[in-house]
Structures are given as structure tokens and as C-alpha cells.
Amino acid sequence: MSYIVDRRLNGKDKSSVNRQRFLDRYKKQIKEAVSDATSQRSITDLESGEKVTIPQRNISEPIFQHGEGGDRTVIHPGNKEFTTGDQIQRPESGGGGGGSGEASDSGEGSDEFIFSLSREEYLDFLFDDLELPNLLKQHLKGTDSFRYKHAGVVSEGNPSKINIVRSMRTSLSRRLALGGSARTRLKEARIELALLREDEINVERRRAILLLEEEIKALTERLARIPYLDTYDLRYNHHVKDPVPTSQAVMFCLMDVSGSMTQQMKEMAKRFYMLLYLFLERSYEKTEIVFIRHHTSAKEVDEQEFFYSRETGGTVVSSALKLMDKIIADRYPVDQWNIYGAQASDGDNWNDDSPICKQFLTEKLLPITQYFTYVEITPRTHQSLWDQYQLIEQAYGDQFAMQEIKDLSDIYPVFRELFQRREA
């Protein structure tokens, strides 16, 4: 006798709890592996998952085992030319001859445990403990963004929102309550009537029967008059409008493309932007990017041009800041967008321009942006721009951050530094 059961529709992620526990347990190792990987990966696949390697010994489950040595006899199949008493050279580290013939518990016997993280998991590890400062805009005054929130059940409302279960429940209890006494009396009357009818019939009884019959009729009618469903019973689902903070962000990538920025520096900047983009994307439903590049004048460009086209010339940083301000005014109303700025430069600027940058940032941009970061990619000493920006950092520490990147491996640590979760 057999039963055949189709279990395919049952949940398939029975192991996900265990998998999660494994990841939690080895969080530290995985994090290290992830941060190593980040500096090695090309930018385009930053988005996919990641293969993570943990040394096998760290995750082993030890048991009592026999070690090497001693005297043992192992049986193998497939003899070709051996005869009893043959002496053979001990094979080096368990090669073909199979000297170390512990029955095959792990065929591969690799030293490292390699596995893939899904994209989500990878990003979780990548951005673990990081936080966007000033994440939420103040609640909006306008009515543009709100959502409906379930707010219980009420007795008045729109027919399309009738809550049938609750309505029927009230109906039932009302019917019980209203008809209760009548129904009890009806039951009694019927029994009395039946009793009367069993006995012999005389005048007195007949009158009693008639009276009872009338009462039963009246009661039945009364019960029938109780409506099955009354307007009083109706219940409606209730929703209230709940204002939500804007959940869209725009990120301005500002980069210096003057002659002094080499391709390698731009690579680094790109990597930084990429991380920032992924990070923003996780925090907001919708993230847009605006690329602004500048030398002496600034221009909005697409991604390809931003990273790969070459320009030469001097550097006027304020031109980019001004363009950013203009684009915000044109396209990104401050009350609807969370605005982030990320600037990368090698620190070169026309000396007279640096104070202008500072002034423009503090007066115009910082009041409307959530966070502004500046990374300087330079192996050399800092110039006036850095000094000016440092003044800003001192004054607006929670909104403005700056860091220096010297080579590729700095990027992720610097990124972490910029977005480290701060104690409130």
C-alpha cells in the first residue's frame, strides 16, 4: 500500500534558517572576505553576488579521529600487478597509491570552503553597520506623498469597503440578542402545546391550545421580523492617510576631469560612486544619478562620457557646484527629493576659486542636501580646496564629510568611514 504525495508546493527554503545561522556565525570571516573582494572586483560586477572563501579549519566540526601513524591494513580493489610481499614506495601525500586510506569521508578534501552569497546577502555584508546620515526628510507639508494605512474597522463607510466577516458577526450577535427571549418562549410553548395535545381534549384544554397556538404564531412572526442583516450590522474597513517621507533620492556625482586626473584616478572615483549608488539604492525606493563633470566649466553628461571621455584644461570646481544647484532648481524639487552630493577630485583647483566653493556650498547647497561627501584622490599633498573644505567639515560635521583616497584598497575603508553609523 503506497501513498503518493505531491510536496512540490511546500516551502523549499527549509534550510534558509540554517543557512542564515551559518552566515551569522561566520559573519566576521565573511565580512573580511567581502571587503577583500570589493577591492579586487571590477566595477561592473559589484552588483552581482560574491564567492566567499573561508578557511576550512575555521568551520570544521571536530570529532575524535585517528591520526596519521601506527600500523594499519587497508583493502583496495583493482589489483593489477601486485603479489603478496611486494614492497612499494610510500606515496607522497596520499597520491594514487592510496596509502592514507581512511575511508572516503570527504572526497574533495579541499582546504577552503567556498560558497556564493546572493546579491542581497553580499550587499548586506558590504554595507553592514553603515547608515545614511539624515536619512529622512522632515514630513512634507504638501500632500504629494502619503499612503493609505489600515486603521481598524468602523461602522460607517463606503460600500466597497465592507468587511463581510465582521458584518456577519455583528449580524449574528444582534439576531441572537433580539430573538433570544422569544425563541426560548417559543420552545417552551411548543412543548406545552405538545403536552396538551397528548391528553384528552376538553373545552378548557381547547382554549389553552388555542391561546398557545396564537402565542406561537405571534412569536414566530416576531422572530421573522428580525432582519437578517441590518444597516446597523455593517462594518467597514477603515484606512487613513499616512504621510510618508520622500523615498526617492538623487545622487549628484561631481568629478574633476581636468588634465591632472588620470584614468586610474577616475577608476577609483568610479568605484567609489558605484558603492555609493548601491548603498543609496538600498535605502530608497528610487534613486537617480546625475553626472556632472567639470574642468573650467561644468557639464551634465551620461555615465559613459562621465567616466571615459578625456578632457584637458584647468580646473574651476565652483562651476560644477553651480550647475548642481541649477539642476536641483530645475528638476529636483527639494521637498520631494533627498539630495546627495559626492564629489571626487585630485584636489587641483584654481586657487581663487576655492573660497568661492566654500561659500557656495555652505550657503546654497548644504541647506538643501542631505549629505555631501568629498573624496580627494591624490598621492600628493593637499591644496587649497582641501583646506577650505576642512573648514566646512568643522562647521557642518553632520552633513559634510571628506576623506582621502590614496590607492584602490583605500576605497572601501574610506567609504565605511564616511558612512559609519554614528551614535545619535
Add this chain to the structure above:
Amino acid sequence: MTNSPSKKHNQPISEGSEWTFDLIEKYDSEIGRVAKHYGLDTYPNQIEIISSEQMMDAYSSIGMPIGYNHWSYGKQFISVNQNYKRGAMGLAYEIVINSEPCIAYLMEENSMTMQALVIAHACYGHNSFFKNNYLFKTWTDASSIIDYLVFAKTYISQCEERHGVSEVESLLDSCHALMNYGVDRYKRPYPISVELEKQRQKDREEYQQSQVNELWRTIPEEQHTRRAGDRKMQFPTEPQENLLYFVEKNAPRLEPWQREIIRIVRKTAQYFYPQRQTQVMNEGWATFWHYTLLNHLYDEGKVTDGFMLEFLQSHTGVIFQPPFDHPGYSGINPYALGFSMFCDIRRICENPTDEDRQWFPDIAGSDWLETLHFAMQNFKDESFILQYLSPRLMREMRFFTVLDDDKKEMLEIGAIHDEQGYQKIREGLARQYNLSVNEPDIQVVKVDLHGDRSITLRHKRQQRRPLGDTTEEVMRHLHRLWSFDVHLESSFEGKVEKHYHCPPKADALPPMYGMGFNLSAI
């Protein structure tokens, strides 16, 4: 394959490779009919169709349909998943659970032929083995295992809520490290239901704690009445091989819930113990029967030539035994050995040679079905090989033994498949499947009841084989459970060769050192 086209008057059950529920039912009833014809006695079957992801889930929880949560299963899952995705490994076609009804998983991706193969293999082969082999009969109770697993899972998740996940996890880590030493080799576990199990657990909790308290009593008045002789009394009076059991009952500091978790791990180990001892027989038996049953159906004309070709291809894959110098060689394939042995027993019964008559006077020429059933019921791998491995099979598999003595520079071929070697190979191979030889022999010999409460284990070296380098790690786990000092002496022929201590201490310390802290001396 006994191909007799003359018998083919039947309509085949199906032609294509697609399966449907109807077809599975038909194949199952046909295979069941033939199985009955051969006298296979089985539990009812519950055949469950699952997807490959679900198969991986099942696979990674060591085949338990309901398992408690632990990171090591997650690790297992990740590596199975990884290997499968890379194509480094095909998934097992089937998983079968020793329960009543016997649960077998079929993967939806398989073709009809594979489904039939799995049904024959798992639902009739393994199933009848579970029901009739003496080890399973004595040590596992198929009807209560699912209930017990449910109980265990609920209990452990309750503990996690109450005491924190990490607390429970580290306890389980320690238990898993000693899992192989949590097996009772003599006492038979008794079957009970979930409800009863819960009730018992409560009672046990109270009782156990009181016992432990008794053992570790340090109230002064006890000391007055205690005679000097008592103090020298050895505890335990006899060496104990079930380490987990010993810890569960006697560890001084464990909370009742911790004892219960140890018990759960111990019970699980016990449940799998027969499977570990009958790998060759169990797989061999199942393989023999899928082969025999499907061939029988073919002879009746119920399955097509195409079906047989597909079946034989995967069958030969399963029983392939690479020779020792093959790059894919990783020991003896239990399917190959078991299948060949059962086929060989049948051959000895049906067409015995003179050699067989000499080696197997009892079974040569006897009724093969009866002999086969007897062999399946009354042996485990070790004794099965010792009893039934024939010279002819040794020649066919070309077995030879390698003596690996670390005192000698060269390896030596001890015996090969010839007249002088048969007996040696047979004994050697049987030994290779003896769990008590494969696992180091470690027992609890002493607990210092009135002193520093330390526990001492003794490892008896077999053939001078030392302990591996994971030993220290396992000692730490035992220390976590015992919470006082743990000592391990690794000895050979009565002489202690090496000491392990947790927490570590120098071997050279004079014995007087410990005495200073002797509680009873205060």
C-alpha cells in the same frame, strides 16, 4: 539481464519518459506486486514528489524530514547547493527515511524510468531492509521517529527562545562533536509518542537534577558519616563508552534543559547508528532489488527496451567501482560491493562451483531467496562480509591489502586475491567496516568525585594509531559540557603514551599539585 522475448505479451506500462501521478501509481503497484512475489516485507510507503531545491534541503539535514536548526546543516546545505550548481555532483536520486510509513522522496526532474528505479530501490529495497534487519529492529523504532523529531525540534526552539540562540548553538556544537560517542550499544530504546515524550521529559528533568545533586553533594554532615573506604571508590565503577550519556547523567553543572538537549542529540545518533553499520548491506540490498524487480518487469514485457537502457545506464553508474589507481577513486563503493555480494550469494545458491561448495557448504545449492533474506536479516556489514565474501568475488574485485606501518619505510602488500590471501582479505575488509575499529576507542574511566571534579577519559590505541589533531578541539567541547577539568590519556598496551588536558596544563606537574585543591581535604 535475462532477456526472454517470448514472454513479452504484455502491454508496457508507459512508453515516454515523462512521468505523471497516474503512471507513478501504476509503476508502484506493479513493482509492489513483483516485490511481494519475491517475499519483500515492507512498511507502507509514502512517496513524496519534491523539487530539486527541496531535495537539497532534505539532503543537508542528514535526511531527517524534520530537523532542529543548527548552523552546521546550513553549511552542509551551502556546500551541497554549491556543488550541485557547479555540476560537480548530481543530487542523490532518492532519500528514504526509516519510518513507518516509510517516506521516500522522488525528484520532479527525474524521468519516468528514474522514478521507477527509485521506487524499486527505496520503497521496496531499503524499506524491506529497514523493516527486517535485526539492527534496525532492535535499535530504531520506525513508528515513533517522526514524533520524536517533532518533539526535538519544538523543544530545541523553545530552548532557543528561553535561553538564547547562541547558548543553545554552542551546546549543540559540543554535543555534535561527541555524537559518535553517544550511542548505546546494548540497551534497546523504547518507543513512545510525542505526548508521552513531553511528559517524560518533565519528569526526567526533575529526577535527573536530584540525582546529580546527590552525586555532587558537598554538605558537611555527609562528610562526617562518609567512611574512608568510600572516598577511594572509583566512579564510574566500570569504564563507560557512551560519553554523551555519561555527561547527561553526571555532569555537575548542567541545567535540566541542557541535559535534555544532550539526550536529543544522543537519541538522534542512536537512530542513525544502524545505518552507519549497514551501509554496504543496505545499499547492496536495495540495489540488488531494483535490479531484480525491474528486470522481472522487463521479462513480463511491462517496460520497454528504452526504459531498460536508461535504467541500466544509471544502474551501472551507481555500481561502478573505480580501481585504486583511478583518479576518481575514493575507497570502496558500498553500492558496488553490496550489490556484487548479494548477486554472488544468489549465484552460489543457484550455480555453485566446487570452490563455493567448499567455502559455503551451508548455502551452496540452497534456495536463494531464503538465503538472501536470512543474510539481510541477521547481519551487519562487518559480519556480513566475514560470512559471505566469496573467493570468486575477491578475484573479480581484485582486492589486495596494503600494510601501512609507520615504522617501516615501505608499504607492503599483505595479501592478494589468491589462495593464501582470501582469508586475510576477508577479515581485513570486515574489519574495515567495524565501527569500533574505525573510531578511536575512548571511554570514561574516572571522575574525581571528591577532589577537583575532573573527568578522565582513556583512549586505547589500536595498532599504535594515535589520535588525530582535532582531539584538542573535541576536548574543549567536552570541557564545556563538563565544566571542570577534562583529561584524556592515550595509551597503548597499558602504557600511557600521551596526555591531553583541557584546560591545557604542562604534563610535568607533580601529582601533589592537584592535591592542594582537594575539596574533601579541607
